Amino acid sequence: MTQTFNLGRAIRLTLLSLGALIFLAPYIFMISTAGKAQSEIFTSSLSLIPTQFFYLENFAKAFGRVSMGQLLWNGVVVCGLIFVFQVVIAIPCAYAMAKLKFGAARLLMALVMLGLLVPIHATSLPLYVAFDSAALLNSYTALVAPFSISVFAIFLFLQFFRAMPDDLIHAARLDGMSELGIVMRVIVPNAWPAITAFAIFSVVAHWNDLYWPLIVVSNQAYATPPLGLLFFRAAEAGDDYGALMAATLIITLPLVAAFLLAQKRFVEGITMTGLKG
Amino acid sequence: MSALSITNVTKSFGDNHILKGISLEAEAGEFIALVGPSGCGKSTLLRIVAGLEGADSGEIVAGGRDLTRLVAAERNVAMVFQSYALYPHLTAGQNIAVPLAMRNLTSLQRLPMIGSMLPGQKAIRKDILRQVTDMARSLKIDHLLDRKPGQMSGGQRQRVALARAMVRQPGLFLMDEPLSNLDANLRVHARGEIVDLHRRAGVPTLYVTHDQAEALSMADRVAVMMSGSLLQLAAPEVIYDDPAHIEVAKFVGQPRINTIASRVDADGAVTLGTWRLQPHERLVPGTDITVAIRSEFLSIADMGTPGLPAHIERLEFLGSEVIVYTKLDAIGESMVVKLAPSDARGLVAGKPVTIVPQGERLMVFGADGARLRADLTFTTLLERAHG
Known part of the structure; x- marks a missing residue:
């Protein structure tokens, strides 16, 4: 045995x-x-x-030829803004869909499911044209705006909020809280596991994203880390792989460090959502 | 004017009629228990009174204020939930303080950083802290104020939930099965505590429970609900001794009341086994009726005594009493008899006996379940049926 x-x-x-x-x-x-x-x-x-x-x-060489600081800063700003907008928008939305009764709830649910099915690649051309005509290419807005509403976040929080007891929200209402108050004082403080899990998904995805920055950014000043690397390879390094690998090491380091620090939460997050990265 | 009046409240989900026109009045300081089997609508009624759910029609007035169209927060109603619904991220003290903070502090003053810099805020916070401490002391939970709900036992959580509900002195107090998550010993103890608290606070209380013993032992008046209707609202003794409906009689009392289906004979009498019972008030011949009697109003005599011949099926010894399960020979109906242990001596399973009912304790219910008042005088006149 x-x-x-x-x-x-x-x-x-x-x-x-x-x-x-x-x-x-x-x-x-x-x-x-x-x-x-x-x-x-x-x-x-x-x-x-x-x-x-x-x-x-x-x-x-890596630090000397590329403005690494600028790249990392861009990465932090873009990922941070995307994450903040996603959470600020998705939490009230998911709360309303999970706990409030209203006529369009089913329709909204259908739209969320539909949104989950549409990849960024399908909408990137119209988005590009729109940003271009709004003269917003090469800006943080162009990098952040398309991702500010995350249906994945809505879906993830929705599942999490559904499991929260209704009585908790009823008690909050009787205690005199407004709906916004309930979200701020009851839902968010109890939703940290879901928020951390989502943070990991969101930050990893957008830190590593090359596709969208490549479309809307041609100015080095707004390049995110992966795009910066691409510029570096094309323009400066040529075949200097040592420097290229050093630069790559630098931009992957924050994520690796974050993962090692939050390893437990990362695993929790994946098991909680039942989804794989 | 009554402290709370609920008038003709209805509620349905699609074709499912949860509440079919409930009306109920509570006097100032009265403790009313809403009791009924699960799914009878008692919790829904409570939620409608709290403002957590809307009624389809009807009116709710409390303390002279029409609550019907007010949202939950404006009703000045406090509620204790079955799950206690304590905020898991706050300590017991913070939990109890929430309703006070929501009421006494402005939304600006409640803000985490800015709030603490505003004038007047400190005095209010101090006052809240004092009230929370007083409340906690009176419920003997002052040593728990720094613990989070996850670190407390069920009984402790239940007290914190009570404290949170009572601390702001609500106009109306609602409880939704607050004891059902406690173990049996604690439950009986907590019953007394809640009644005691209620007496001190003097706030009209609606208490929902599915446990008839809890309702009878705690409430000033008991409202028995069945499938969306209020069958009877009366003092516990009346509910027990003088039920208005067969379902009330069946729901209340342990062991369950004995019932025998029967029909009124052509001469207006009722045949029960070998007995003919003559009601004083005339019953319509040919109608279906149910005769009911509580187990303690039956006694067991030797075979051959005038009464209902039966066989003993089994005995349950409960210390202060013995429950005897029997089957009537004539109609095969089960009868449960509650006896003092001294009266049960010599009884064994399988023994043929005679069951003797106390005639004035027999109740008669019509085919629709409503009580037929004929039974009040049902009869002291027992006569032997021919043959």
Whole structure:
């Protein structure tokens, strides 16, 4: 009994480790390359540990040729604004749909489901044309506005709020709270697990997003980290992969750090929503 | 003028009529229990009075104010929920303070940072804190004020919920099965506490429960509801001894009241087993009736005594009393008899006996379930049926 259990456990662990290794390999290789000199990268031999540590030089190049600070700042501003707008809009909306009775509730629910089905790629052309005619290309507005209403957020909060007891809201009403008061004082303080889970999804998605910034931003000053990298590769680095990898390392670092810090919540978030990233 | 009057309140969800015209009046300081099986509409009625749900028609007036069109917050009504509905993110003290803060502080003063800088706010907060502490002390929960609901037991949470409801001295007090989540021992203890609190506060109270014993033991008057109608509103003794409807008689009392379906004979008498019962008031011959009698008004005599022949099926010894389950020989109906242990000596399962009812305790209900007043004088006249 114990033996088969141990065998099964061993197989499971081996498979998991193998999977983890496959997924981690590119990242490990990136870390390795970021520390190699130009000449070593192009040698025929392949070693994971650089023969000479070129980290300092490569990081210096990355920082020197690209305004890394600007890129990271843009990333923070864009992701932060998107997240704040999404939450501010989605929470009252989800509350109303979950707990208030009104005529159009079913219609709204249908619209939310419909919204979940439409990818950004389908609407990107009309959005681009609209931003262009509004002369808003190359701005934070163009980067943030299309994502400020997240049907995914509405859907996620809706599921979470539905599970909140009605009596809690009834009690709040009897205690004299307005509907907005209920959202601020009862719903939000009890919705932190859902909000954190959503924050992780939202920030990861928009930090890594290349598609939309590539469409609306051509000015380096508004480039988000992935777009900045693209510019860097095209214009400056050329075939200087060491510097490129160093830059990539820098822009992925905030997310990696955030993940390691909030690992438990991240897993909670995924199990809670029943969705995978 | 009554403290609370509910007039002809109706409510339906589609074709489902939850409340079919409920009218009810409560005097100042009165404790009324709304009791009935689940789904009878008692909780819905309570929610309508609270303003959490709208009625389709009808009127609710409390303390001379027409509440019908007011929202919950404006009704000055407090409610204790079955789940207690305490705010999980606030401590007990903060929970109790919420209704006071909502009423006494302006929305500007309640703001987290700016509020604390506004003039006058400090004095109000101090006053709130004093009231919360007083309330907590009177409910003996002052040592719990810093705990969150998750760290408290069911009984403690229930007290915090009571404190939160009572602290702002509402015009009307509503309770929705507040004891049903407590264990049996605590429940009996909490009954007394709630009655005591109610007496001190003197606020008219509507108390919803599905437990008839709770209703009878706590309330000044009991309102029995069945499938959306108010069948009877009366003092507990009246509900028990003089039910107006067969469903009331069946719902109230443990063990359940004994009922026997019967029909009025051509001469206006009623045949029950080998007995013919002569009502003093004339019943219409040929109508279907139900004869009912509570188990404590039956006694067991030896076989051969005038009465209803029956067999004992089983006995339940409950300490101060013995419940005897029997089956009538003539019609196969079950009869439950409650006896003092001394009277149950020598009774065993399977034994043939005679059940002797106290004639003046027999009640008669018509085919529609309504009480037929003929039974008041139902008869002291018992005579042996021929054969």
